[in-house]
Amino acid sequence: MYSQKTIDLAKEIAETCTECDRCMKDCVFLQTYCENPKILFEQFLAEDLAAIIPYSCTFCGRCTVVCPLQLKLADAFLAIRQDLAAEKLPLKQLSGAVWHQRLSCSRIFSGLNRGK
Numbered sequence: 001m002y003s004q005k006t007i008d009l010a011k012e013i014a015e016t017c018t019e020c021d022r023c024m025k026d027c028v029f030l031q032t033y034c035e036n037p038k039i040l041f042e043q044f045l046a047e048d049l050a051a052i053i054p055y056s057c058t059f060c061g062r063c064t065v066v067c068p069l070q071l072k073l074a075d076a077f078l079a080i081r082q083d084l085a086a087e088k089l090p091l092k093q094l095s096g097a098v099w100h101q102r103l104s105c106s107r108i109f110s111g112l113n114r115g116k
Contacts, residue, residue: 006080013038013073014041018069020068023037026066029057029058041076049080054077054078054080057074061074
């Protein structure tokens with residue numbers, strides 16, 4: 001189900017994170033869903049994660065900025081999302097987003113002047 005890219009990103013974080021917790025201090029997402037990224041990605045590799053977890057990351061990048069190893073957690077969560085989406089939309093709560101994307105870009109609902 002998950003691509004090799006996703007697995008490689010998760011392994012890098014699980015094997016490299018030193019559990020310094022710098023990323024945890026300012027990230028409400030990480031504070032809510034894990035003790036630290038090392039444990040979270042070890043769990044992902046062993047048994048998967050609830051879909052709500054990768055969809056809760058806001059990709060602000062603060063975790064990478066403060067990480068002494070510059071681990072790219074947001075890239076890993078994005079890769080997980082992409083793999084889940086390729087399988088079908090993982091959260092039924094997001095099904096409205098699919099329709100929004102389809103309709104908001106259609107000629108019927110778009111107010112954009114396309115030069116025609």
